[in-house]
Amino acid sequence: MAASVAGCFFFFFFFAVVLATASSGGSAALVEHTFIVSQMKLNHLCNDTLVTVVNGQLPGPAIEVTEGDSLVVHVVNKSPHGVTIHWHGVKQQLNCWADGAGMITQCPIQPNKNFTYRFDVAGQEGTLWWHAHVTSLRVTVHGALIIRPRSGPDSYPFPKPDKEIPIVIGEWWETDPFELDRRFANSDFADVPRSSTINGKLGDLNTCSGVTEDNYVLEVELGKTYLLRIVNAALHPQYYFKIAGHTFTVVAVDANYVKPYMTDTIVIAAGETVDVLVVAAAAPTGGRYYMVALGIMSLGPLTKTPVFISRGVMSYTANASGKGTSDDTGPIMVPEMPDYRDETMSFYFHGNLTSLRPVPVPGNIDERLLIAVDTGRLCRQGSVPSPPAYCMVTRMNNISFQLPTTTSLLQAYYKKDITMITSLRDFPSRPPPRIVFNRGYTSRGVSVWRVRYNTTVEVVLQGPPTPASYSNPMHLHGHDFFILAQGLGRYNAEKDVYAYNLVDPPVRNMALVPMYGWTVIRFVTTNPGVWFLHCHLAQHVSSGMAMAFVVENGPTTDTTLPPPPADYPSCDDPDDKVGYE
Structure with missing residues (x-):
């Protein structure tokens, strides 16, 4: 690699x-x-x-x-x-x-x-x-x-694998990441990567002047079991991941064990990790099989979307009995991939996850938040926008998050000097009553929700239930949470509570809000500090789909955030006081 x-x-x-x-x-x-x-x-x-x-x-x-x-x-x-x-x-x-x-x-x-x-x-x-x-x-x-x-x-809590292999799905960009982030922050989403990658390799679907890019090659022995530790490090899409002629047993997500289940297709959103077992037993004599990572690029009703794809090769080597040697000159088996514009399989893949070692779900909810994640406009109708002439931003409850510029949010709160943070806003617990998804005027701010130590918080994350919808992989720092339910359309508190899984919900640090739908998470604030909640799509977090939970100290020394380390970085260069993804 x-x-x-x-x-x-x-x-x-x-x-x-x-x-x-x-x-x-x-x-x-x-x-x-x-x-x-x-x-x-x-x-x-x-x-x-x-x-x-x-x-x-x-x-x-x-x-x-x-x-x-x-x-x-x-x-x-x-x-x-x-x-x-x-x-x-x-x-x-x-x-x-x-x-x-x-x-x-x-x-x-x-x-x-x-x-x-x-x-x-x-x-x-x-x-x-x-x-x-x-x-x-x-x-x-x-x-x-x-x-x-x-x-x-x-x-x-599953059969011991013979070998463990990290599989990192990424992207190859030719745009400078700081320039890319500037464009994202200004809602210029025209840039796209040149290719997807598997463990840094672009794969043989990419050629230039007759030269083919290298494949990532995973060598396996016939009959052995492999634990693939899959990471989606891409800036944007979910990915379908398949290996021709093989099936997976899903055993963990986000470093939490799940009840094993078998599938031939893994669906992994940006920021997520999935652990799977795969047995090298596709054929009595081995062979070569493509592994394919295909980006899911559905954008609501849009049908002309780019295809992001990379493929590697699972190649059999001889085992102790001399069986399984691959023929390097023979054809490589190709998997049949799902439609890259269809997120249906993603909805059911994530909905099938349940905890292998369930722990009691806290029942008494202290704080409830309904968070609308969508887009809005910074420019009012009839106004003349300033360069680069973009008005659309992403937002949460009609606030487009803006990073602090002079000091970190955590340091300001630790020093109890919130005046160091300009444009500080209290994050609203609900969206405006007449919010129209993906429309309307919004504003920027450093939005925070303050919560006491040991508080049970339930958050409903509502995506646009409109034709122009998209999925959002939301990541919470500093806490794992229970994913209680997901659904399509607008969340209905009276009806949808009956769909909650309070027995063995998966425990995650990522929650995918499905296209056209919603997801419910619940967690307990037992970790004092400032913890970011944001979409893991680079263009979304850079343009404002984020907020921060400020968790207060508890009543004892063991529940109080200690002082910063001696070499804690300070902001000396104003040119580097921007960017968070």
């Missing part, structure tokens, strides 16, 4: 050390990494493109820990832009300072500066991931975060 270097020599320094804190194999460890963030040129599709990477790799290095370990990551910024690293899905209990959300929990790490993230990975098992959280840098600054059980792989 290491990226090649085009036209120049590139040297990077990387080390990973695991220091056991005790001699017992079951003891927690200190896992230490160094991330060198720098720029390099990569050549794809006949073009040299300058990209930002970690340790010269695309995807970046996979971090592997055991539940209960402490992780220390030294970030050395040798790029010309400010950067943060968000540990997507890590709860960061009493450690909001390490969440890595630019201008929400910290100011970016400036060029030629360092910052060390320190946090425990406790109470979680499975696949998460890490990515940049400044502008659209996550398109190339990302990698898998694998958390194994403390008692070892024999304790997996």
Whole structure:
């Protein structure tokens, strides 16, 4: 998965050390990494493109820990832009300072500066991931975060795999991510990636001047079982993922185990992770089989949408009995893919997920929010917009989120000096009573909802129930939540409450709001700090589909956010005080 270097020599320094804190194999460890963030040129599709990477790799290095370990990551910024690293899905209990959300929990790490993230990975098992959280840098600054059980792989609640493989679905862009983010913020959504990628490879559907791009190749042995840890690191679409001639057993999502079920098609939205088992038993003699990642690009009634696709190859090698060797000259079996404009399979895939180890769902709801996620206009009718002449933005409850510009939101609240945050707005618990989806005047603001410690919050996320609809993968930092229900049309509190799953709902950090519909989540605020809730589509979060929960301290020291670390980044360069995705 290491990226090649085009036209120049590139040297990077990387080390990973695991220091056991005790001699017992079951003891927690200190896992230490160094991330060198720098720029390099990569050549794809006949073009040299300058990209930002970690340790010269695309995807970046996979971090592997055991539940209960402490992780220390030294970030050395040798790029010309400010950067943060968000540990997507890590709860960061009493450690909001390490969440890595630019201008929400910290100011970016400036060029030629360092910052060390320190946090425990406790109470979680499975696949998460890490990515940049400044502008659209996550398109190339990302990698898998694998958390194994403390008692070892024999304790997996599914058959022990013979091998574990990260599969990172991404995109290849030739637009500078800072320019891309500026365009997104101004609702210029015309830019599209050149291709999808699988583990950094564009695949053989992409050619230029007769040269075919490389496929990612997964070598397997006949009869063995593989745990694929799938991450959708793309900026935009959901993806269908299939391997010709094979079926999957879904066993986990967002580092939470689910009741296993079999399918031949995985559906994974931007920001989500899905763990699946696949048995290499397609044919008695093995062979070669395409694995395909196909972007779902339905846009309401629109039918002319781009096709984002990449494919790799599952190639059989001989097992101990000499069986299963692939014929490299023979045909490669191609899977039949769903219609890339149809999200029906996505709705049912997400609706089929239930928790393998259900825990009691809190019943007494303290705070209820109904959040409309859609688009609005900054320009009133008849007004003359300023350059670049775009008025449409995304919003939540008719507020288009705007990042703070002088200090991080967390630092301002910790110092109890909210005057440091201009345009601060109290987030409304409901949309305006006469809101018309995807229409009407809106405004910008730093919108926050303040909530006491140990409060049960239920949120209904309502997407546009109109022909011009779209799905929205919503991500909450610092908390997992129960997904109680999803549905189509407008949410009806009296009727739809009977569809709630209060027995074994899936536990997630991502909630996909389906096209034309709604999703209900519930969580308890047991983690003080400032926690971002936002759509994981880059063009949506950059143009305002976000808000922040401010969770107050609890009554004891053990429920109070401690002071920031000594090397906490400050905002010294005004050029780098923008961007959060």
